[in-house]
Amino acid sequence: MELLRMSKAAKRLGTHPMTLRQWALDGKIPFTRVGRERRFSSVDLENVKRGSDFSTDRPRLELLYARVSGSSGRELSLETQGAELRASSTGTVVKDRGSGLKENRPGLNRVIAMVSDRSVTVVRVTHEDRLARFGAGWLKRLFAVYGVTVEVLHPKKIGGREELLEDFAFLVTTFAGRLYGMRSADNRRRLLTESGQCTDKGETA
Secondary structure (H helix, E strand, C coil): CCEECHHHHHHHHCCCHHHHHHHHHCCCCCCEEECCEEEEEHHHHHHHHHCCCCCCCCCCCEEEEEEECCCCCCHHHHHHHHHHHHCCCCCEEEEEECCCCCCCCHHHHHHHHHHHCCCCCEEEECCHHHHCCCCHHHHHHHHHHCCCEEEECCCCCCCCHHHHHHHHHHHHHHHHHHHHHHHHHHHHHHHHHHCCCECCCCCEC
């Protein structure tokens, strides 16, 4: 049995080292630590090659996703993410400006659409929280249904304090807005009830 470094193991499998690293992080392929490096058994690699879980005839089609919170003042960070992703890829960069807590983002919606129509096989981000602050695991599982993997250049690194504060402010504002809307609806209902236009059950007179 031979223990191979990441690059040689990926080459033997015919895949990208980032993809192999993600498989290792997801527990899809075993590995051994030698110092700070991951090493892969030649036996395990052969088992993977013979198996059907990782085999695919689809060419590698990369999509690069970059996100910053806020609509302005973050252009440098956005460009930095894009440049870092492009440094080791020729894929298209999709950019988003918005909180990682926000589910309905134009860029993310485009990513999901491209994943679902099988236009890509790999989605790459600099940090996992660029994809989503919470729920990134669910997105990765969704992508996996379409045979798409997520590659993270810097695993487990948490975003900066300023952006976390912006996300917190977004969360508070969202809940406050919903609470205000509920109170407004209750007030309208109360006024209609007092005027006799509806019953206490909310039915119009």
